[in-house]
Amino acid sequence: MSDDVLVAVFSADDGGMDAGMWTRLRSWLQPEETTRADNYKDMDARAAFLIGRGMARTMLAEVTGVAPGDWRFTEGPHGRPEIASPDTPYRFNLAHSHGMIACAIARGRDIGVDVEYLDRPDSSHDVAQRACSPDELEDIASAPDDGRKERFLTYWTLKEAYLKARGLGISVHLADVAFTVHTGEPVFVPRGSLADVDTRWLFRLAQPGPRHLVAVATDTRLAAAPNIRFQRFAAHRFPPA
Ligand SMILES: CC(C)(COP(=O)(O)OP(=O)(O)OC[C@H]1O[C@@H](n2cnc3c(N)ncnc32)[C@H](O)[C@@H]1OP(=O)(O)O)[C@@H](O)C(=O)NCCC(=O)NCCS
Numbered sequence: 001m002s003d004d005v006l007v008a009v010f011s012a013d014d015g016g017m018d019a020g021m022w023t024r025l026r027s028w029l030q031p032e033e034t035t036r037a038d039n040y041k042d043m044d045a046r047a048a049f050l051i052g053r054g055m056a057r058t059m060l061a062e063v064t065g066v067a068p069g070d071w072r073f074t075e076g077p078h079g080r081p082e083i084a085s086p087d088t089p090y091r092f093n094l095a096h097s098h099g100m101i102a103c104a105i106a107r108g109r110d111i112g113v114d115v116e117y118l119d120r121p122d123s124s125h126d127v128a129q130r131a132c133s134p135d136e137l138e139d140i141a142s143a144p145d146d147g148r149k150e151r152f153l154t155y156w157t158l159k160e161a162y163l164k165a166r167g168l169g170i171s172v173h174l175a176d177v178a179f180t181v182h183t184g185e186p187v188f189v190p191r192g193s194l195a196d197v198d199t200r201w202l203f204r205l206a207q208p209g210p211r212h213l214v215a216v217a218t219d220t221r222l223a224a225a226p227n228i229r230f231q232r233f234a235a236h237r238f239p240p241a
Helices: 019-027 031-039 043-064 125-131 134-142 145-166
Strands: 004-011 072-075 081-085 090-097 100-107 111-117 201-209 212-219 227-232
Touching (some): 004 201, 004 212, 090 145, 100 111, 100 201, 111 145, 145 212, 212 227
Antiparallel strands (some): 072 081, 201 212
16 A cells, blocks of 8 residues: 555445444544434434444554554544544545545555435535636536536535545635646646645546445645555455454
């Protein structure tokens, strides 16, 4: 894995979870995570939380040999989970939406991941006007009627992945986190406050299911650009007790 970025995606539609697995995922949590899990009234949200934290611990265990239950996480200033212990160069980020859960891990690099559901109801024209650059808006407008929402959500997913990689809240003007996406792999075109100061990012997009998009952002400060690998995460990958 040494210089790879791994992006694993779990789909609730694939099933495969049994009672023993849920118990195991819960047993790996720290007390504050257990409280959070128990406070979810929405069972799907609780499941996504448990699976995401379980995926992170499983993937970190696979690359380091440290057991899933031995990882402690803490929260950064905007709520971004970080590894508190053991001491490790690895970092991770999580996202979940409508039954799709993504976990990205990287060694010595900032990493951010986002998942969006293509049928989400709140992707209105007004949101696009606020969040997108003039070039992005032009590109969205030039898409066929039935492709505009997906084009907008493609930009949105990339913007979220960037913000999550940087652990930022809404302190950045979203239209400055700009991309071109119609020429193959997404290209970051930072504008305004970000122009020329933040060009060290690599982005990739994937469509893990017909109604979901995943974007990952990772930094390229290290000499070699990382190899970004997307993979499916099946329930049986959670290690036995
Ligand atoms: C906090 C935030 C990242 C969560 O986003 P979301 O779409 O509600 O949820 P996601 O599924 O993408 O991500 C949730 C996961 O991100 C991680 N996370 C939380 N805060 C984070 C932060 N500040 N940075 C990076 N990752 C964060 C957590 O692992 C969380 O999973 P958890 O429930 O297991 O703890 C988001 O609300 C945010 O602040 N985004 C930036 C602000 C913004 O305006 N975004 C619009 C961009 S177009």
